[in-house]
Amino acid sequence: xxxxxxxxxxxxxxxxxxxxxxxxxxxxxxxxxxxxxxxxxxxxxxxxxxxxxxxxxxxxxxxxxxxxxxxxxxxxxxxxxxxxxxxxxxxxxxxxxxxxxxxxxxxxxxxxxxxxxxxxxxxxxxxxxxxxxxxxxxxxxxxxxxxxxxxxxxxxxxxxxxxxxxxxxxxxxxxxxxxxxxxxxxxxxxxxxxxxxxxxxxxxxxxxxxxxxxxxxxxxxxxxxxxxxxxxxxxxxxxxxxxxxxxxxxxxxxxxxxxxxxxxxxxxxxxxxxxxxxxxxxxxxxxxxxxxxxxxxxxxxxxxxxxxxxxxxxxxxxxxxxxxxxxxxxxxxxxxxxxxxxxxxxxxxxxxxxxxxxxxxxxxxxxxxxxxxxxxxxxxxxxx
Amino acid sequence: xxxxxxxxxxxxxxxxxxxxxxxxxxxxxxxxxxxxxxxxxxxxxxxxxxxxxxxxxxxxxxxxxxxxxxxxxxxxxxxxxxxxxxxxxxxxxxxxxxxxxxxxxxxxxxxxxxxxxxxxxxxxxxxxxxxxxxxxxxxxxxxxxxxxxxxxxxxxxxxxxxxxxxxxxxxxxxxxxxxxxxxxxxxxxxxxxxxxxxxxxxxxxxxxxxxxxxxxxxxxxxxxxxxxxxxxxxxxxxxxxxxxxxxxxxxxxxxxxxxxxxxxxxxxxxxxxxxxxxxxxxxxxx
Numbered sequence: 154x155x156x157x158x159x160x161x162x163x164x165x166x167x168x169x170x171x172x173x174x175x176x177x178x179x180x181x182x183x184x185x186x187x188x189x190x191x192x193x194x195x196x197x198x199x200x201x202x203x204x205x206x207x208x209x210x211x212x213x214x215x216x217x218x219x220x221x222x223x224x225x226x227x228x229x230x231x232x233x234x235x236x237x238x239x240x241x242x243x244x245x246x247x248x249x250x251x252x253x254x255x256x257x258x259x260x261x262x263x264x265x266x267x268x269x270x271x272x273x274x275x276x277x278x279x280x281x282x283x284x285x286x287x288x289x290x291x292x293x294x295x296x297x298x299x300x301x302x303x304x305x306x307x308x309x310x311x312x313x314x315x316x317x318x319x320x321x322x323x324x325x326x327x328x329x330x331x332x333x334x335x336x337x338x339x340x341x342x343x344x345x346x347x348x349x350x351x352x353x354x355x356x357x358x359x360x361x362x363x364x365x366x367x368x369x370x371x372x373x374x375x376x377x378x379x380x381x382x383x384x385x386x387x388x389x390x391x392x393x394x395x396x397x398x399x400x401x402x403x404x405x406x407x408x409x410x411x412x413x414x415x416x417x418x419x420x421x422x423x424x425x426x427x428x429x430x431x432x433x434x435x436x437x438x439x440x441x442x443x444x445x446x447x448x449x450x451x452x453x454x455x456x457x458x459x460x461x462x463x464x465x466x467x468x469x470x471x472x473x474x475x476x477x478x479x480x481x482x483x484x485x486x487x488x489x490x491x492x493x494x495x496x497x498x499x500x501x502x503x504x505x506x507x508x509x510x511x512x513x514x515x516x517x518x519x520x521x522x523x524x525x526x527x528x529x530x531x532x533x534x535x536x537x
Numbered sequence: 538x539x540x541x542x543x544x545x546x547x548x549x550x551x552x553x554x555x556x557x558x559x560x561x562x563x564x565x566x567x568x569x570x571x572x573x574x575x576x577x578x579x580x581x582x583x584x585x586x587x588x589x590x591x592x593x594x595x596x597x598x599x600x601x602x603x604x605x606x607x608x609x610x611x612x613x614x615x616x617x618x619x620x621x622x623x624x625x626x627x628x629x630x631x632x633x634x635x636x637x638x639x640x641x642x643x644x645x646x647x648x649x650x651x652x653x654x655x656x657x658x659x660x661x662x663x664x665x666x667x668x669x670x671x672x673x674x675x676x677x678x679x680x681x682x683x684x685x686x687x688x689x690x691x692x693x694x695x696x697x698x699x700x701x702x703x704x705x706x707x708x709x710x711x712x713x714x715x716x717x718x719x720x721x722x723x724x725x726x727x728x729x730x731x732x733x734x735x736x737x738x739x740x741x742x743x744x745x746x747x748x749x750x751x752x753x754x755x756x757x758x759x760x761x762x763x764x765x766x767x768x769x770x771x772x773x774x775x776x777x778x779x780x781x782x783x784x785x786x787x788x789x790x791x792x793x794x795x796x797x798x799x800x801x802x803x804x805x806x807x808x809x810x811x812x813x814x815x816x817x818x819x820x821x822x823x
Contacts, residue, residue: 192654193650193654194654194754195754197650197654197655198654198655198656201654327798327799353797353798354797354798354799355797355798355800356798356799356800356801358758358800358801359800360553360745360748360749360750361549361552361553361748361749361790363545363546363549364545364546364549364790364793364794364797365793365797367542367545367546368542368794368797371541371542383656384656384750384752387658387750388748388749388750391676391748394667395667395674395675395676396545396674397667397669397674412655412656415658416656416657416658416750418658418660
């Protein structure tokens with residue numbers, strides 16, 4: 154009797170193991186993609202939109218069979234608009250969660266903070282970072298989907314050239330993103346025959362910029378260029394209107410989204426800004442290669458996933474995600490191969506532009522990916 | 538050229554200074570009656586703005602109704618804080634109580650962030666869009682801000698000098714033990730002080746949001762600036778709080794003219810200077 158029991162038990166254990174093996178063979182392990190987004194803090198609204206877009210896209214891709222038959226699993230990490238937290242979350246994603254690639258983070262400071270770690274561990278990472286320093290000089294493992302600041306500056310300067318504007322005033326935030334805009338504006342000024350007559354700064358927490366703008370108003374500048382993201386940009390717009398400026402206000406590419414229109418209200422009227430084509434998708438000519446995707450994305454974002462009104466930031470998350478997915482479709486999930494595949498991306502039509510990466514350029518978007526837009530009757534229009 | 542700009546800076550400085558003064562008054566009232574420095578004071582401002590956002594943007598209530606609801610709501614929050622967080626620990630040391638207020642501040646921020654992490658604003662209150670004074674220009678909302686600050690200061694002065702409750706609160710400020718001996722209910726005064734400070738904070742928040750916007754994290758910055766104003770004017774002095782607030786606003790604005798982009802650095806340098814050179818502030822008692 155006892156013997157029978159032992160045999161049965163052994164058989165049961167065997168069966169259990171066999172079943173385990175069979176099961177493991179049947180269910181393909183998911184591809185793990187880590188997402189570093191600022192779900193809280195100053196860039197919280199950007200991070201939340203990015204997260205929702207990533208989830209929407211993952212669901213869509215999984216319905217279509219995932220990556221080479223393997224489902225995609227997103228692992229979220231909240232960087233809280235805090236570079237220190239970004240490093241902690243990056244470590245968690247890489248070491249505990251064993252992710253195959255990372256998309257994000259959102260802010261330049263966070264991107265710079267995780268750079269060293271990403272390089273050491275060798276994880277292909279596509280950031281949704283506005284700032285340039287993460288990819289200039291080129292780092293082996295780091296890519297980014299938004300345009301470099303210099304690209305946005307070029308777009309602005311080309312527009313100024315067309316309008317015959319030669320003297321500008323610059324006002325920028327003192328954070329990394331603002332400083333970088335300032336540097337790019339200064340570096341490219343001469344090339345486009347533009348003189349910066351005065352330059353003012355403000356802190357991200359400032360609630361009143363009339364002092365700096367009063368100083369600007371006293372100069373002979375023909376346009377004001379403001380370089381910041383988030384709420385301070387709309388305060389600048391309001392102050393510009395309050396002080397009765399007669400020259401145009403040009404905002405940077407970090408602001409064109411519906412939140413800006415809401416916060417700045419009628420002070421946004423007539424503002425100019427460089428933006429991806431997404432903001433004016435329906436006004437593009439039908440021949441534009443991006444138009445179809447842009448309209449589809451807008452429909453998905455606003456009507457299917459019901460995230461809200463489209464923003465440029467969500468588009469950057471989409472592109473970062475798709476760059477990784479396209480690379481994995483070609484190269485599997487071996488980290489080094491994925492990295493090489495991302496670097497060899499050619500002519501990928503994304504939401505934010507058409508990407509062509511090279512070993513020298515880990516962003517892959519040129520000035521043709523941007524257009525100057527203006528605010529007319531509370532909506533974005535292509536600027537003439 | 539400079540005299541023109543001078544007027545502009547003066548007006549901008551006074552506007553922001555009025556807000557600092559209101560926050561500083563909130564600090565002072567609680568400090569005088571309880572001895573606590575309430576680091577959740579900035580959160581009252583934030584809550585005032587955020588409740589108003591909810592009333593105008595979500596519920597589409599008319600302006601006066603929204604203001605009333607927001608003010609009452611923040612007052613309730615203030616009273617609840619006193620009842621639930623401060624009173625149970627009232628026999629602990631003042632340092633413990635101050636740390637509790639920091640905890641309360643974090644809890645209020647987190648609670649607000651739970652609902653939304655975005656920045657919000659609402660249209661400015663009825664009045665001229667912009668007011669041109671000479672070559673300077675003032676948003677119409679600034680009149681509301683300065684006006685509301687003036688009204689509150691006058692009302693507080695009348696309250697402290699002509700009502701029995703106000704006099705009792707002043708008595709607590711002068712000597713808490715003596716106040717207890719003559720029959721003043723010090724604990725009730727503590728409750729009253731939290732309610733009153735919350736109300737003042739709420740008004741500041743309601744008034745300032747159309748020009749500066751409001752988000753869950755903005756209260757702390759404003760609170761710290763208000764605290765700088767308190768130190769500058771003199772801890773425990775109401776006129777000192779007003780003078781400190783206005784002066785801080787002006788100094789920041791003019792400092793910003795000389796070193797643009799260092800507004801916070803200017804405020805906190807002033808704070809440190811006062812602590813080192815004249816720790817009792819401008820009007821403070823030793």
